[in-house]
Amino acid sequence: MLPSVAIIGRPNVGKSTLFNRLVGKKIALVDDQPGVTRDRREGDAQLFDLKFRIVDTAGYEDDDVATLPGRMRQQTEAALAGANVAMFVVDGRAGITPLDEEIARWLRASDKPVILIINKAEGKQADNTVLEAYALGLGEGITISAEHGEGMADLFQALLPHVDEAEEEHFDREAPDAPLQLAIVGRPNAGKSTLINKLLGENRLVTGPEAGITRDSIAIDWVWHDPNPSEPELAERRIRLIDTAGMRKRARVQEKLEKLSVADARRAVDFAEVVVLLLDA
Numbered sequence: 001m002l003p004s005v006a007i008i009g010r011p012n013v014g015k016s017t018l019f020n021r022l023v024g025k026k027i028a029l030v031d032d033q034p035g036v037t038r039d040r041r042e043g044d045a046q047l048f049d050l051k052f053r054i055v056d057t058a059g060y061e062d063d064d065v066a067t068l069p070g071r072m073r074q075q076t077e078a079a080l081a082g083a084n085v086a087m088f089v090v091d092g093r094a095g096i097t098p099l100d101e102e103i104a105r106w107l108r109a110s111d112k113p114v115i116l117i118i119n120k121a122e123g124k125q126a127d128n129t130v131l132e133a134y135a136l137g138l139g140e141g142i143t144i145s146a147e148h149g150e151g152m153a154d155l156f157q158a159l160l161p162h163v164d165e166a167e168e169e170h171f172d173r174e175a176p177d178a179p180l181q182l183a184i185v186g187r188p189n190a191g192k193s194t195l196i197n198k199l200l201g202e203n204r205l206v207t208g209p210e211a212g213i214t215r216d217s218i219a220i221d222w223v224w225h226d227p228n229p230s231e232p233e234l235a236e237r238r239i240r241l242i243d244t245a246g247m248r249k250r251a252r253v254q255e256k257l258e259k260l261s262v263a264d265a266r267r268a269v270d271f272a273e274v275v276v277l278l279l280d281a
Helices: 015-023 068-081 098-109 127-136 152-159 192-200 256-271
Strands: 004-008 041-047 050-056 085-091 114-119 180-186 218-225 236-243 274-278
Touching: 004 015, 004 068, 015 041, 015 050, 015 085, 015 114, 041 152, 041 218, 050 152, 085 098, 085 127, 098 127, 114 127, 114 152, 180 192, 180 256, 192 218, 192 236
Parallel strands: 004 050, 004 085, 085 114, 180 236, 180 274
Antiparallel strands: 041 050, 218 236
16 A cells, blocks of 8 residues: 555645646646535655655535535545645645634644645745744745646655655556446436445545535545355455546536536546446436
């Protein structure tokens, strides 16, 4: 298993942009609108010769658990619990906000090592934020620009003590025993995320009565256990479950963000080996 690194921060500080930079692909949806990411997304990352599992999380908001932001925060808390180290991202242009201070208090109370990252630090735009960030009690911040790839060498040095570079076992998607790629698609609010949560036996994905909660296509590894296998070697089957955004008729899709979500879902279908079409009875 590769070491796990969780990206944490308030909405719209550039967490998904940093995630895409580290995995080397534009996997996570990125938009100027805050709160695009809702579920935690995982990917295989590489920074120079460091290999690790990176987890993108929803923007941390201090809302009641019954609300959608509150349920998103629970996913962020679960990501931190399973991580080896957390990268706390703040916006170098906007400065340190009260919500940043609240997140810092929460991170200091955990037993996880935390790397403070000051993003959007092109030029000298973040000089004041660098000084303000010391008040968070997390040590000296690392200035980067996730969009332009600046500061990656400093980030490498900060991750090095926490990410064991000797972990060289890597998942081979071309291997004969590679997991079955299974995508679950359907209209908004058909119950796709709820179905996956039921299969996993945990609240891995954010669900609720609101339509269109899922925006990114989220891949989750799962092992199916057959209680009565016809052959012993078929008792277990590794499956990669892919939750997708709800798709509507093309004429009804007007907003840019929904167009991106639907395009991401269609791409998941193209790469899947099996597709489950889920209908609302």
